Amino acid sequence: MTTSTEPVVAADGLPLKRSLARALRRQKIRALLLIAPLLLFIVLTFLVPIGNMLLRSVDNAIVEETIPRTVEALRGWDEAGDVPPGEDVFEALYADMLIATDAKRHTRLGSRLNYESSGMSSLFRKTNERRLGRFELEQPLAPQFEDIDEDWITLETWRVIKSNSDPVTAGYFLAAMDLRATPTGIEPVSDLQAIYVKLFVRTMILSVTITAMCFLLGYPIAWILANLPSRSANMLLILVLLPFWTSLLVRTSAWKVLLQQQGVINDLLVWVGVLADDNRLAMINNATGTVIAMTHILLPFMILPLYSVMKTISPTYLRAAKSLGATDWTAFWRVYFPQSVPGIGAGAILVFILAIGYYITPELVGGTDGTFISNRIYYHISSSLNWGLAAALATILLAMVLALYWVYDRLVGIDNVKLG
Amino acid sequence: MADTPANDGFVTFDRVQKSYDGEALVVKDLNLSIGKGEFLTMLGPSGSGKTTCLMMLAGFESATHGEIKLDGVSINNIPPHKRGIGMVFQNYALFPHMTVAENLAFPLEVRKMGKSEREMKVKRALDMVQMGEFGGRRPAQLSGGQQQRIALARALVFDAELVLMDEPLGALDKQLREHMQFEIKHLHEQLGITVVYVTHDQGEALTMSDRVAVFNDGRIQQLAPPEDLYERPENSFVAQFIGENNTLAGTVERIIDGVAEVRLSSGEIINAEPVNVSQPGESTLISIRPERVEIDHTRLPADAHLIDAEVLEWIYMGDIFRTRLRVAGNDQFVIKSRNSGDQRKLVPGERIKIGWAPGDARALEVTE
């Protein structure tokens, strides 16, 4: 037996490892070329928008870009004191505003600062080209700004401007968590204004409820599907997939027809006599409506992975368990159920992640107490145009999903998830 | 061959029928009595109803008609988990999410056995199949033969008196299979359990069993110890199914003193033992085992019948020679002769005379 310490060499005298790496490199490059289009697509449509969203949630360059001299001059001002900034700041502001009003950018800055303190929008709108044109430059500028609006000499206004003069802000994230920054530190907003934490919690609870409902309803169906002869199983599977063939809006509206107070179900219950006519159930435009409609919509996403996993569990396992003395229930619980856990994991993750980001259905049937955080994100993107806050909310949502995914991985193990 | 244990009817099938679809009977009128400690094999072609019988005994299928008794008690209405019958499945059915030891402990746990006793029994069962080291492994980490042993140990760990095995060795290669046959047989003798074994490998059936039940078409064609099955098949199906067999078609001329005179299709008359022919004029198939046919006339008894044959093919197979002949119009007539020093090579086209002892020719019924 020879034990050589020299590296093994290939026929051409090169070390074997190197020739192997070279041979594999071509394969790797070819594989990379094959997936390149998809990779590009994902980068452009997925990673870039998400990165953009993450940036937007902290981006605050607008203040420094619009009034750079003012921001510079404000560095010398002590915001914790009780005197407004001096004449130098107002001179800088005048110069900045001349340029900003000329480019019509001052109102945008106003809207931005209005998120931090209401009144800022009108303050900046009032400070327009015409008013600035009437300024007498040999006189002190502060009183003339005060003439436009006395907010210009209040401490609050300048504190807001100064605290937002960094190009990066935590303000959106604070707002998304019902907090705000004050010169004395971070404190919760008043109970009346606090909505986001409540919404996050509600989104979580409802998503978990929907996932649990899907599991309770879907497990027995998947079991039947997996144990039927394949002809009838295919037929039933088509029925399971039927909801995918109709538009989401149609299905959600159908739930409205069924569940509303003058709807089919209430009518039926009143007619049967279970309910008094003046005591009809509120099943829509609230959390109940959201849970019912979304369970219906997401059910196939639970059934399909469960079914495909259950199909692979041979019925002989149950027989074996029974021949070993287990009752039907023990055989199911100790032998069948553990083998179906990967399907439950896959189904639950799918349903939960879809549910937590859903917004059409909660919007339509959720009323006020059945809406999700995504409805709020949508509102900030399309109505209030506060994209920074929308981005911060979305980022928190993303972080929550990732955190849950991590917890799941620790508890169950992600390699225990089987989609088929 | 060990002598058959006294048949005390430990397991009995009484006029059992089974139909899955309400149209065809898969098991037709099964009557079978299995003695305690017996090793009984159900042998038969695919689809003959062996598994169905086993499943009825285990309780996974219900008998459409008739009664199955275990130890004198009817078990028709007892659910499988209360029957206490051990079972080894063809693909082992070891629970993949449990370790080997957990698999073995499962039947003990559901019987609410204490932890220490459980561990002791699991260890004993593992040692019994020489798998003591493997308690911590998952079934997927074992080879086929090892899984087989664990399945066996699991069926035995709760001291079942009756163990059913449905083609337990079907997935193993030939060598391992022969080794496991030996081990199963050994365990059977050592533990004194009753085994009902299903296979469609006749070699397996013949080497392992006390008695073999040959199934065909939902019926037991013959139930007998292996040597009877081979030497004295009771009908053409068994004669054809077990081992190799030559047949000569003919008509019964008459039957005198337990000897049938049969006129072959070539016109020649030979003597044979009447098995299930009784009337003169009946058509019959004479069955003769290839190794009972002699070319060397000196080795034949005086009353042996000689018949003309033409050599068609001669094959050297090492320990034996296999010669294909045309005899009385049948050109698939095969004889096997031992490779002894004095044997000579036969040449195709050569005409010879062959013969056999009259008792080796069995006159059986003609089947379609």
Ligand SMILES: Nc1ncnc2c1ncn2[C@@H]1O[C@H](COP(=O)(O)OP(=O)(O)OP(=O)(O)O)[C@@H](O)[C@H]1O
């Ligand atoms: N669950 C079932 N439903 C309907 N028919 C069945 C079922 N199981 C078996 N059969 C039919 O019953 C007949 C006997 O089947 P069985 O499984 O008992 O045969 P087997 O002797 O075990 O065959 P093999 O050697 O192939 O295992 C077959 O024709 C089969 O098609």
Ligand SMILES: [Mg+2]
């Ligand atoms: Mg079978």
